[in-house]
Amino acid sequence: MQKYIQEFEQIKNLIQRSQNIAIISHKGPDGDTIGSNLALKNALSSMGKNATSFAHDPIPLHSIFLKGADEFRTEFNPQEFDMVIAVDCGASYMMKYEFTHPYLINIDHHPSNDFFGLINVVDPQMAATVAIIYFLLEYLGGQITPEIATCLMNGLYSDTGSFRHSNTNSLTLKIASNLVAKGADYNRIVKNQFHSNRVEQLKLWGRVLSRARLNDKAAAVSAVTEKDFDELNANAEDLSGVIDYLNTIPESKFCVLLAEDGNGNIKGSFRTQDEKIDLTQIAGLFGGGGHKKAAGFTIPGKLEQEVVWKIKK
Ligand code: 5GP
Ligand code: MN
Secondary structure, eight states: OGGGHHHHHHHHHHHHHOSEEEEEOOSSOOHHHHHHHHHHHHHHHHTTOEEEEEOSSOOOGGGTTSTTGGGOBOOOOGGGOSEEEEESOSSGGGGOOOOOOTTEEEEEOOTTOOOOSSEEEEOTTSSSHHHHHHHHHHHHTOOOOHHHHHHHHHHHHHHTTTTTSTTOOHHHHHHHHHHHHTTOOHHHHHHHHTSOOOHHHHHHHHHHHHTOEEOTTSEEEEEEOHHHHHHHTOOGGGGTTTHHHHTTOTTOSEEEEEEEOSSSEEEEEEEOOOTTOOHHHHHHTTTOEEOSSEEEEEEEOOOOOOOOOOOOO
């Protein structure tokens, strides 16, 4: 990609000078941050580098089949590495590791990214961070093996919501087509990400959907508490995907899903189909960020249900 040739050249030089390379995914990892991480790890390993993947939180089940997913580490010591690459982290706090490193590279596609790296490749035009990694790997000249193509496709599939969201454009589909040509296991990705829901997960979705209501600001709102997770033997990962259904109500301007996280925090997720709404602004009010059409935040607190009673004559 012409627009970040300079950054790609700097990254290439740094990689050549490095032996031990850390790659960090964001907290509460999704298919894009895991796919980006592992595509890079596998490519760097084949170049003879010692590449290690890090994620503060557990790897979601839908991405566990990717090559190298079982080798993620949680304990991160920056001094062990010559360079550190953050992938899909919209802000440095999204890594969940507090550290300084002279050679921190930031590769991301969130418009609210705060350019926390020494080198920053941040392109909000890209549907997923894996798309940038795809161009980087092409620039580095290594081979995109079927395993690497599968990692990249996993991110594209995840961040476009199975190629349903508005970030699915000609370039997204062109990259997807190239990845399938390179041997990406598309069917396996679909099965893992879309056609694979635990019964506990479906029950949790049932609660989310049955509580959905439109408030006076035309926002579709729903919520789940720690109690719901406990009763249904479900976890935060099980929420993944349900918000896309909240985001289908024609009269709503945007939707919000609130969830207690078991550590005294509330995680908020926003989605919209409305061109005029910028959710990075709304999530920003709560200290979060993300994309125009998908954003989130985490704040300390608990959820309290408000029941409104009216007298009917
Ligand atoms: P989700 O609602 O799926 O957790 O997140 C939607 C999008 O917003 C993702 O791209 C995610 O990386 C981003 N996001 C979620 N929470 C935060 C946050 O607290 N800060 C920032 N900067 N981005 C967030
Ligand atoms: Mn992403």
